[in-house]
Amino acid sequence: MDDRVGMHSIGEAMGSHAQHIDKLWHAMVWVCGFMFLLVLGFLLLALFRRGQRRDSKDPTQANEERGLSLTLVSWIGLIVAGLFGLTLFSYFTDRALVQAAAQPQVQIKITAHQWWWEIEYIDGDPSRQVRTANELHLPVSTPVKVSLESRDVIHSFWVPSLHGKQDMIPGRDNDIELLPQHEGVFRGICAEFCGLQHSKMHLDVIVESREAYAAWYERQLQSAPQPTDALAQRGHGVFMATACNLCHTISGTEAAATTGPDLSHVASRRSIASGALQNHRDNMRTWLANPQAIKPGSHMPTVPLSAEQLDALTAYLGTLQ
Ligand code: CUA
Numbered sequence: 142m143d144d145r146v147g148m149h150s151i152g153e154a155m156g157s158h159a160q161h162i163d164k165l166w167h168a169m170v171w172v173c174g175f176m177f178l179l180v181l182g183f184l185l186l187a188l189f190r191r192g193q194r195r196d197s198k199d200p201t202q203a204n205e206e207r208g209l210s211l212t213l214v215s216w217i218g219l220i221v222a223g224l225f226g227l228t229l230f231s232y233f234t235d236r237a238l239v240q241a242a243a244q245p246q247v248q249i250k251i252t253a254h255q256w257w258w259e260i261e262y263i264d265g266d267p268s269r270q271v272r273t274a275n276e277l278h279l280p281v282s283t284p285v286k287v288s289l290e291s292r293d294v295i296h297s298f299w300v301p302s303l304h305g306k307q308d309m310i311p312g313r314d315n316d317i318e319l320l321p322q323h324e325g326v327f328r329g330i331c332a333e334f335c336g337l338q339h340s341k342m343h344l345d346v347i348v349e350s351r352e353a354y355a356a357w358y359e360r361q362l363q364s365a366p367q368p369t370d371a372l373a374q375r376g377h378g379v380f381m382a383t384a385c386n387l388c389h390t391i392s393g394t395e396a397a398a399t400t401g402p403d404l405s406h407v408a409s410r411r412s413i414a415s416g417a418l419q420n421h422r423d424n425m426r427t428w429l430a431n432p433q434a435i436k437p438g439s440h441m442p443t444v445p446l447s448a449e450q451l452d453a454l455t456a457y458l459g460t461l462q
Pocket of ligand 1: 253332
């Protein structure tokens with residue numbers, strides 16, 4: 142699978158919308174670049190002729206003025222044609238963007254929080270709704286509609302490989318349509334300054350085959366697995382006895398709070414703390430021991446835990462596939 146996490150780029154369009162935007166961008170660069178070179182050329186020519194005229198004693202003025210006005214008329218014509226061409230291109234790009242993902246087959250609601258992403262897959266049957274965080278799975282070649290909301294300040298949803306930016310404004314419903322056309326792992330970011338940890342508000346976007354997506358979806362529908370080994374069982378006890386369960390949900394347990402990310406399948410995700418760290422045991426332990434050291438200002442408090450409790454909690458979270 143193509144892995145572009147960490148190198149999000151508008152230059153590598155992997156979705157239908159991004160491809161339309163990419164074409165418009167190239168047209169603008171070529172047309173404006175050509176105009177710019179023409180302006181430079183005429184400027185140099187004018188400077189050169191000015192020097193020449195100073196030397197000559199008998200200018201053939203009538204001929205020269207006729208030539209000048211012809212040049213001026215062609216110049217204005219070129220500018221009007223260029224601007225008109227770009228306006229038309231922009232109009233058709235807008236139309237293509239609107240039509241690209243007509244009739245979405247997957248509906249997702251993403252809510253921005255300082256500083257993480259809450260993701261809900263909407264289904265007419267409430268028992269088939271999925272709630273996760275910071276990792277967006279999308280089936281390839283399938284139109285998706287994403288409703289965007291914010292719980293606190295203005296954020297902006299941006300997956301450069303798939304589409305342009307869309308603001309997430311508290312109290313206002315925005316949406317964006319996506320039509321990914323290549324499988325791969327892409328990076329999404331928050332594109333609007335939203336406070337201290339704005340730069341650590343990443344989203345892993347995984348575009349996979351429809352079969353892989355369906356399998357992932359079925360796994361997410363399952364309750365979190367029960368811990369089997371003794372250390373993980375102790376970790377489960379730590380989670381339920383300390384402040385952890387006041388903010389997080391783990392399906393199938395009594396932890397059902399929604400202030401922080403849903404952790405039911407946290408071990409299956411690629412990263413933790415909204416892309417701040419890769420998801421493996423050492424990083425998880427470091428994060429749990431002192432979240433403020435990784436993301437200063439994060440709303441995840443430092444829960445005082447002994448080394449033994451930290452080991453157990455890390456082991457338990459590691460079982461939540
Ligand atoms: Cu959220 Cu910047």
